[in-house]
Amino acid sequence: MRILSIESSCDETGASVVEKKDGKIKVLSNIIATSSDMHASTGGIIPENAAREQIKAIIPVIVEATLQSKNLDNSDFQSDKKWSLARQILKDEIDAIAVTFGPGLIGSLIVGVETAKTLSYSLEKSLIPINHLLAHIYANYIDRDIDEIKFPFIGLIVSGGHTDLLCFKSHNDYKWLGGTRDDAAGEAIDKIGRMLDLPYPAGPDMEKRAKKVTAPEIRFQSPMIGSKDYDFSFSGLKAETMRFVKSNELNEDLKDQICYATQKAIFDVLVKKTLDALKEYGCNTLLIGGGVSANQTLMEQFKKNSDIKVLSPQIKYATDNAAMIGAYALVNGEEKSWKEVRSNPELYFA
Numbered sequence: 001m002r003i004l005s006i007e008s009s010c011d012e013t014g015a016s017v018v019e020k021k022d023g024k025i026k027v028l029s030n031i032i033a034t035s036s037d038m039h040a041s042t043g044g045i046i047p048e049n050a051a052r053e054q055i056k057a058i059i060p061v062i063v064e065a066t067l068q069s070k071n072l073d074n075s076d077f078q079s080d081k082k083w084s085l086a087r088q089i090l091k092d093e094i095d096a097i098a099v100t101f102g103p104g105l106i107g108s109l110i111v112g113v114e115t116a117k118t119l120s121y122s123l124e125k126s127l128i129p130i131n132h133l134l135a136h137i138y139a140n141y142i143d144r145d146i147d148e149i150k151f152p153f154i155g156l157i158v159s160g161g162h163t164d165l166l167c168f169k170s171h172n173d174y175k176w177l178g179g180t181r182d183d184a185a186g187e188a189i190d191k192i193g194r195m196l197d198l199p200y201p202a203g204p205d206m207e208k209r210a211k212k213v214t215a216p217e218i219r220f221q222s223p224m225i226g227s228k229d230y231d232f233s234f235s236g237l238k239a240e241t242m243r244f245v246k247s248n249e250l251n252e253d254l255k256d257q258i259c260y261a262t263q264k265a266i267f268d269v270l271v272k273k274t275l276d277a278l279k280e281y282g283c284n285t286l287l288i289g290g291g292v293s294a295n296q297t298l299m300e301q302f303k304k305n306s307d308i309k310v311l312s313p314q315i316k317y318a319t320d321n322a323a324m325i326g327a328y329a330l331v332n333g334e335e336k337s338w339k340e341v342r343s344n345p346e347l348y349f350a
């Protein structure tokens with residue numbers, strides 16, 4: 001089965017062609033346009049601007065993903081020819097279209113969902129609506145044998161918008177164990193990064209800076225590390241860091257120290273509660289997803305526990321992308337008519 005998948009929940013516009021063959025998920029193309037640079041100048045995402053950028057990017061990104069899936073070079077064609085060729089490829093070779101229908105920014109989501117519905121209607125293909133959060137976890141199925149991942153497993157989503165822990169007994173039988181009560185882990189990293197004048201999004205730069213620290217000098221509290229639940233809270237850490245930044249003169253070394261202390265405070269609580277969940281629910285497999293899983297220090301902290309199998313996606317499938325939407329669709333998607341699908345910005349876990 002071959003799928004065109006579309007992701008437009010925030011500031012990335014993604015399209016991908018993904019295939020299931022011999023029990024494996026293969027990505028034939030994965031194109032992403034991002035308006036991240038524009039949001040860097042405002043220090044965060046302005047939803048209206050993100051939606052406008054989605055509109056500009058969506059068709060070119062779909063056309064490019066379609067052509068690349070056949071190893072055709074986009075630059076070989078005149079633009080009107082490109083679209084008719086892409087349309088023909090989609091018509092002849094794609095079995096269904098998958099699209100993120102939530103959660104996310106309403107304006108951004110609508111662009112992807114309505115484009116997918118139009119394609120579904122005009123090409124007469126079924127539509128597979130996908131929960132963006134579950135797709136972050138299912139990014140781990142890419143390039144793996146589907147049956148290699150054994151139930152039950154714990155799923156940890158750590159992204160710019162979400163921090164959630166789930167236990168999966170099967171694809172359709174999962175339980176949400178807890179999540180952030182305020183800021184997500186990535187959001188805290190980005191906001192603290194802004195206090196330090198780091199480029200947006202701050203995760204990669206914070207990781208580089210933290211790695212330079214060999215003798216940690218400061219320490220921030222790990223929020224809720226002692227609470228007997230699976231919830232998180234990162235807004236207090238932001239306030240603590242802000243107080244520290246205001247009462248100290250920043251230089252590059254101190255910024256590195258703050259990055260180290262921030263990561264440690266966030267990662268210690270993520271790792272502790274995830275290990276607790278693995279134990280309580282009798283799981284020895286952990287699937288991590290979301291942009292923060294690109295952080296090697298966090299992954300090393302998990303991988304120290306040799307009795308659990310820790311899976312994380314390749315970096316290009318960890319941050320927002322359409323291949324993970326296709327992966328979920330191929331592993332556990334439900335085909336619908338375009339008439340049944342609507343954007344749902346508030347979507348969470350059923």
Ligand code: KG4
Nearest residue numbers: 159160161186201203204291292295319320
């Ligand atoms: O999953 P994602 O692309 O978007 C959402 O669905 O939210 O995650 C983006 C987040 C940003 O907060 C970014 O700072 C963080 O992932 N991130 C990282 C790293 N790379 C990206 N955080 C820590 N270390 C990294 N290397």
Ligand code: ZN
Nearest residue numbers: 136159319320
């Ligand atoms: Zn995401």
